[in-house]
Every structure is written in C-alpha cells, then in structure tokens.
Amino acid sequence: MTTTEGHVDSTHVGRAAHPLDPISAAEVDAVREALVAAGRIGETTRFASVQLHEPHKREVLxxxxxxxxxxxxxxxxxxLAAGDVHEAVVNATAAEVESFHRIPTETHPYGQPAVIMEEFERIDVAVKSDARWQKAVAERGFLDHDKLIILPLAPGYFGFENEKGKRIMRAFTLFREKQTDSPWANPLEGLIAYVDLTAAKVVELFDYGVVPLPSEHGNFREGDWGPSRTDLKPLEIVQPEGPSFRVDGRLVEWQNWKFRVGFDQREGLVLHQLSFRDGDRERPIMYRGSLSEMVVPYADPNPMRFWINYFDIGEYGLGKLTTSLQNGCDCLGEIHYFDAVLADDNGAPYTAKNVVCLHEEDYGVLWKHSELYDDMHDETRRSRRLVISFWTAIGNYDYGFFWYLYQDGTIEYEAKLTGIVFANAQLEGTENPYATQIAPGLVAPFHQHLFNVRLDMTVDGVANTVEESEVVRLPRSDENPFGNAFTVKSTAITSEADAGRMADPLISRTWKVVNPESTNRLGQPASYKLVPHASPVLLAADGASVRDRAAFATKHLWVTQYDPAERYAAGEYPNQHAGGSGIPAFQAADRNLVQEDVVLWHTFGTTHVPRTEDWPIMPVEYAGFTLKPVNFFERNPTLDLPKPTLKNHCAHGATCTCDHDHN
Structure with a gap:
C-alpha cells in the first residue's frame, strides 16, 4: 500500500547542502521516529538497511x-520473530512515511534482506545450544565451547523445499586456543549446521566425519614467524605546502576534476557527478559510479562447500562492514578522511570514522621526450593521481576499492584483495583436484572474485551511445599488398537485448561511450572508452544455481537505459534468491540505447587458484579497469603542467633527474 502517515516534529532536521549528500544522523533519527509514530515498529522489528533514497537524475541536474x-x-x-520484510520510503525532511509495503519473501523467486548484526549473535546461540552439535564437538575433543567460533554464511539457493521462503544460514565451526590465534587455520572439518534464523534453531546438522586439526598455526602477527627484518629505511611522503585538492563538505576539487563523495551502507564508496574542467567548460563524464554487486563462487563440489557463492554486497553490505583507516598504514601523505553515518539494527545512527581516504600520489612519468635534433633537449612531466578509497572486512577477506583520477583525464578503478583464504582441513596425503594444499593438513579451494561496477555515464550530457570497438586484421590484397594493414571497426550497441558483451584482448576490444552531438575541432565525437582488464567470467556450468543468481557475472559488459530503480546487478534481494533478478530483468525491457541516458555494468575480477604464498595471510591481488578519454579533448590536456622541481629528492649527494620514479 502507499500512504503518507506518522508525522513527527522535524524541526531538528537540517536541510542538506546537496540532494546527494550522504544521509545524516539527524535524518536517520527522523526516519526512525516517523516509522515509530506510524506504528510500523514492533518489539522484534529490526532495520536491515537505511539508505538515502536518491532523487531522479533529472531533479539533481x-x-x-x-x-x-x-x-x-x-x-x-x-x-525477527515472524520473518516478515517490509520496505518503506520515509521523507526525512518532513519526518513522514510516504510508502510502506510488504516484500513477499515466501513466494518464488524468494529473496531475503542482507544479514544483520544481531543475527550473528542469534546463530551463535542457536548452534551452541543444539544437542547434536554439542555431541559432535565433544567427539572431536572440544569441551570448552568458548574456544569455538560459529561462522555463519549465506546459503545461496538450491531449491531445497525446507528452505524456500525461509531465512536460512549455514554455519561452520572454527577453533581458537587463545584470543590472538587465527581461527581460520583451525576449521572443524566435516561439521556443518543449517540454521533457521527466524526460529533461531538448527534445522539440520551434517557430520561427514572427523578430520584432525591442522598441525601448524596460522598466525601472522609480528614475531609469529621469527624476528622482523631490520634493513628497511624510513620512506616518507611529504607535502610541505599541503595537498593540491580542496574539500567543501562532500564536494572535492583537484586539478581540473570535480566530484562528490558519497557513502552507502550497501555499496560503500560512491562517486557522484564526476566532471572535468576543460578551459572555461565544466564537462560532465560520469553521474554516478559504484560497486553494485560481487560474487565469490567456490569450485569444490564437496557437500561441505558446494553451496558457497557469496554475494557480499547484497548478502552482507560492504558499507556496514567498512573499516576505519589509519594514516601510515592504509594511506600515506596528506590525507583527508570522510566519515559515514550508518544505522544499527534498531535504526539508531552511529558514525563510522575515517572510512574514506582522499590523498595524492606520485605516479612516475606522465610524458617525456628527448629531442635528437635539438641538442637532446629534454621535456618531462610527472604524473600525479588523486586516490579515493575505502576498505571493508568481510569475514576472512579484506577488500580495498580505489578510484584513481589522473591529470590527463584518465579514470581507473581497482579492487585490492587480501586477508585470509578460506581453508579447510584435509587428511594429509589426500589429493584434491579443486584445491591447493597451503600448509600441512590444510587446503584452500579454487574460487573466483567477480565484481560488477555500475557506471552511470554522462559524457558531455545524458544523450550517449555505446560503441564496441576492436582492431581488425586485413588480408593481403591489392590495397594491402604487404599484409601490414589493420583497421578499427566500431559497432553501436543499439538495444538492451544485444547489450551483453564479452571482452577480447586478442582484438583489443573496448567500449566507447560516445556523445555524437559533442565534437572536437576535428569533428570527432567526444567519448570515453572502457578498457577491460580481461579475465574469466563465471566458470560455473550451465544450469548451476549461481549462474541464475549471478547472471551479471556471465558477461564482461551490459548496457541498460537509465532507470533510478535499477541499482544492483543481481537485484534488490540476492540473498536466497532463486535468480532472474537484476540484469536479466533490466534487459527484458529491450529499450533503445542510441543517444539515450545509458548505464554501463562492467564485470571484472580474478580467478584465484591459491598458492602457498597466500598463507597465512594473502599478499594483495589486484583487479580493475580503466576509463580513458577518446577525442574528448582538443589535444593532450596536460600541456599546461609545469616542469618538476628537484628538491632534496636524491640521497647522499647523487646526481638525480626528474625521471626517476622514486622521486
């Protein structure tokens, strides 16, 4: 139903400076009070999410x-008691409920909200209270339950009748002798509980047999594996005159770039209204950029793990699990931090401090030429980039997500993967074709990390067309007698039904977002091209459950026409969803994509075959993509950069030039 109800005094809610500013603590309070006044909050009601309901792009522009x-x-x-789910739109300014409706999670295709923090506690109590679990851990020699950690995980969807329409989680058990031990190195292999969160009880417990704990610890604190190395000299990043960026609330200006920094409890960091100043013109490039979904499917068909395919954004929430950043550890140099206001399970606001880091980095040589015909005259300019980043900790894995802006108009996005590989105990001497042995009695299954970024583009306006470009080898002919010729072919993606595309590095395939009405002085249309860092898409077999639920991960690119309701590549409720939501549903409309307001959905990632070097903690793995201007500028936009100055960059009196990347 749609209503306007539950008025409360909202005089304490201040006006936001901009419609896209992140939600404030006062607004969260007003939202909760309005729902209480409308009689929508009961004793067992919890807030699964509170997000800014962004206005339509047209209103913002x-x-x-x-x-x-x-x-x-x-x-x-x-x-929590009934398992019912409702969505509400609440006017925080007027403090009134504008709409309220029930989500039918009990009927096909099902789906559930993300896990809330209180449920982690409920599942711990439910499992440890179960007599079958108590018997199983006792048989393994574990009597002190305080040393056992219950690890709850989203169950996926496999059509099991006793799980349809119910709020379910699966639970592993880990052992930790003392507080400082890493529990990920000591899984109780063979034991798994299926838990009904609404009933708060174990509905099924499977015991596939005892496997001994691994013999080696998996700790990684300083000194755990011997003394620290002593040959590192200090490395300092200094900007004695301060940073070159300016921050006004959530608005950032740096060099010719301008954008707004947002933060969402589901997506984490969001960039809004990214533009580049070109002479006296403020030229829009991207209206909104965010990570819309990710999936981590595992390759082991073992009954303990066949179901593992985490949708970390829709099932847990990147923003809710964000970590506070520390200067000198997560970021170096002159830092500006942004906080985030989030809502807890009871709808009360709290502030997560220093969750977004803004800083500059030297990035080596931007352009250079030493002129042979001018006494080796040398011109060099150094590259500098602006970094906007945040980190989130999701169980064993830690993910960092980084936007890089460059002085030449290039945009880069990078995911950094680290933390601890999800390992399982295995009898020594056993072969496992789906995992790597990483320590005695311990293996790490093969898996993928596939991310999908939603890029709401506005290249010089909202009337854009996406073209697929690739190089074409030409055969020898009268026109190409020596066989050296190749050319470029561009094909417009005209409709959503044909807008699922695959990367191909062998023909240098890229996708250009073109504005045919905005041309440079040579008559070439302005565009930005998406350069994929090609990697495998989803490897699960046709017919696998995860392919229905993560259809976005089966192609590198999708293009849709803008719709503010289409926000997530796997749909609103991917947790326990049967599939078909998100990209497949968006595509079904088969809307026109020629000179329209287009959105790019780009899937990228890494296929992780673990190494022994990934244990006990994994060095960072990288994945990402690049957006580059193509005929967007009249010429190289960095010709106005001054020559670098040399000040105290070379130690011990050594002769130094500005080309050295360590400067």
Whole structure:
C-alpha cells in the first residue's frame, strides 16, 4: 500500500547542502521516529538497511545551490520473530512515511534482506545450544565451547523445499586456543549446521566425519614467524605546502576534476557527478559510479562447500562492514578522511570514522621526450593521481576499492584483495583436484572474485551511445599488398537485448561511450572508452544455481537505459534468491540505447587458484579497469603542467633527474 502517515516534529532536521549528500544522523533519527509514530515498529522489528533514497537524475541536474530539497530514505525492515520484510520510503525532511509495503519473501523467486548484526549473535546461540552439535564437538575433543567460533554464511539457493521462503544460514565451526590465534587455520572439518534464523534453531546438522586439526598455526602477527627484518629505511611522503585538492563538505576539487563523495551502507564508496574542467567548460563524464554487486563462487563440489557463492554486497553490505583507516598504514601523505553515518539494527545512527581516504600520489612519468635534433633537449612531466578509497572486512577477506583520477583525464578503478583464504582441513596425503594444499593438513579451494561496477555515464550530457570497438586484421590484397594493414571497426550497441558483451584482448576490444552531438575541432565525437582488464567470467556450468543468481557475472559488459530503480546487478534481494533478478530483468525491457541516458555494468575480477604464498595471510591481488578519454579533448590536456622541481629528492649527494620514479 502507499500512504503518507506518522508525522513527527522535524524541526531538528537540517536541510542538506546537496540532494546527494550522504544521509545524516539527524535524518536517520527522523526516519526512525516517523516509522515509530506510524506504528510500523514492533518489539522484534529490526532495520536491515537505511539508505538515502536518491532523487531522479533529472531533479539533481536541475538542482541549484540554495534550493530546498526534500530528503528521503529507503528503509528495509525485518521482523525477527515472524520473518516478515517490509520496505518503506520515509521523507526525512518532513519526518513522514510516504510508502510502506510488504516484500513477499515466501513466494518464488524468494529473496531475503542482507544479514544483520544481531543475527550473528542469534546463530551463535542457536548452534551452541543444539544437542547434536554439542555431541559432535565433544567427539572431536572440544569441551570448552568458548574456544569455538560459529561462522555463519549465506546459503545461496538450491531449491531445497525446507528452505524456500525461509531465512536460512549455514554455519561452520572454527577453533581458537587463545584470543590472538587465527581461527581460520583451525576449521572443524566435516561439521556443518543449517540454521533457521527466524526460529533461531538448527534445522539440520551434517557430520561427514572427523578430520584432525591442522598441525601448524596460522598466525601472522609480528614475531609469529621469527624476528622482523631490520634493513628497511624510513620512506616518507611529504607535502610541505599541503595537498593540491580542496574539500567543501562532500564536494572535492583537484586539478581540473570535480566530484562528490558519497557513502552507502550497501555499496560503500560512491562517486557522484564526476566532471572535468576543460578551459572555461565544466564537462560532465560520469553521474554516478559504484560497486553494485560481487560474487565469490567456490569450485569444490564437496557437500561441505558446494553451496558457497557469496554475494557480499547484497548478502552482507560492504558499507556496514567498512573499516576505519589509519594514516601510515592504509594511506600515506596528506590525507583527508570522510566519515559515514550508518544505522544499527534498531535504526539508531552511529558514525563510522575515517572510512574514506582522499590523498595524492606520485605516479612516475606522465610524458617525456628527448629531442635528437635539438641538442637532446629534454621535456618531462610527472604524473600525479588523486586516490579515493575505502576498505571493508568481510569475514576472512579484506577488500580495498580505489578510484584513481589522473591529470590527463584518465579514470581507473581497482579492487585490492587480501586477508585470509578460506581453508579447510584435509587428511594429509589426500589429493584434491579443486584445491591447493597451503600448509600441512590444510587446503584452500579454487574460487573466483567477480565484481560488477555500475557506471552511470554522462559524457558531455545524458544523450550517449555505446560503441564496441576492436582492431581488425586485413588480408593481403591489392590495397594491402604487404599484409601490414589493420583497421578499427566500431559497432553501436543499439538495444538492451544485444547489450551483453564479452571482452577480447586478442582484438583489443573496448567500449566507447560516445556523445555524437559533442565534437572536437576535428569533428570527432567526444567519448570515453572502457578498457577491460580481461579475465574469466563465471566458470560455473550451465544450469548451476549461481549462474541464475549471478547472471551479471556471465558477461564482461551490459548496457541498460537509465532507470533510478535499477541499482544492483543481481537485484534488490540476492540473498536466497532463486535468480532472474537484476540484469536479466533490466534487459527484458529491450529499450533503445542510441543517444539515450545509458548505464554501463562492467564485470571484472580474478580467478584465484591459491598458492602457498597466500598463507597465512594473502599478499594483495589486484583487479580493475580503466576509463580513458577518446577525442574528448582538443589535444593532450596536460600541456599546461609545469616542469618538476628537484628538491632534496636524491640521497647522499647523487646526481638525480626528474625521471626517476622514486622521486
């Protein structure tokens, strides 16, 4: 149903400076109070999510500084006792509930909100209270339950009748002798519990047999594997005159770039209204960029692990699990931090401090030429980039997500993967074709990390067309007698039904977002091209459950027409969803994509075959993509950069030039 209800006094809610500013603590309070006043909050009601309900792009682009704007929140409510789920849109400015409706999670294709923090506690109590579990751990010699950690994990969807429409999690058990031990090195292999979260009880417990704990610890604190090396000299990043960027609230300006920093409890870091100043023009490039979904499917068909395919954004929430950053560890140099206001399970606001880091980095040589015909005259300019990043800790894995802006108009996105590989105990001497042995009695299954970024593009405006470009080898002919010729072929992607595309590095395939109405002085249309870092897409077999649920991960690129309701590549509720939501549903409309407001959905990632070097903690693995201007500028936009100055960059009196990357 749609109503306006639950008015409360909202005089304490201040007006936001901009319609895309992240939700404030006062607004979260107003949202909760409005729902309480409307009688929508019971004793067992919990707030699964509270997100800024962003206005339509058209309204935001028409916004002028000083305009009044009503701020709204999208709220998902979960009743712990009944399992009911409701969505509400609440006007935080007026403190009133504008709409309220039930989500039918009990009927096909099902789906559930993300796990909330209280449920981690409920599942711990449910498992440890189960007599079957108590008997199983006792048989393994574990009597002190305080040393056992219950690890709850989203179950996926496999059509099991006793799970359809119910809120389910699966639970492993880990052992930790003391607080400082890494529990990930000591799984109780063979034991898994299926838990009904609404009933707060174990509905099934499977015991596939006892496997001894691995014989070696998996700790990684300083000194755990011997004394620290002593030959590292200090490395300092200094900017004695301060950084070159300017920050006004959530608005950032750096060099010719301008953008707004957002943060969402589901997506984490969001960039809004990214533009580049070109002479006296402010040229829009991307309206909104965010990580829309990710999936981590595992390759081991063992009954303990066949179901593992985490959708970390929709099942847990990157923003809710964000970590506070520390200067000197996570970021170096002159740092500006952004906080995030989030809502807890009871709808109360809290501030996560220093979750987004903004800083500059030297990035080597930007361009250089030593002129042979001018007494070796040398011109060099160094590259500098602006970094906007955040980190999130999801169980064993830690992910960092980084936007890089370069002075030549290039945009780069990078995911950094580290933390601890999810390992399982195995009898020594056993061969496992789906895993790597990483320590005595311990193996790590093969798996993938596949990310999908939603890129809401506005290249010089909202009327854009996406073209697929690739190089074409030409055969020898009268026109190509020596066989050296190749050319470039560009094909417009005209409709959504044909807009699922695969990367191909062998023909240098890229995708250009073109504005045919904006041309440079040579008559070439302005564009930005997406350069994929090609890697395998989803490797699960046709017919596998995860392919239905993560259809976005079966192609490198999808293109859709803008719709503010289409936000996530796997749909609103991927947790326990039967599939078909998100990209497949968006594509079904088969809307026109020629000179339209287009959104790119880019899937990238890494296929992880673990190594012994990944244990006990994994060095960072990288994945990402690049957006580059193509005929967007009249010429190299960095010709106005000054020559670098040399000041104290070379130690011990050595002769130094500005080309050295260590400067």
């Amino acid at each position: 028409e916004f002028k500084e000083g305009d009044a704007v009503d701020r709204r929140a999208l709220v998902v409510l979960l009743d």
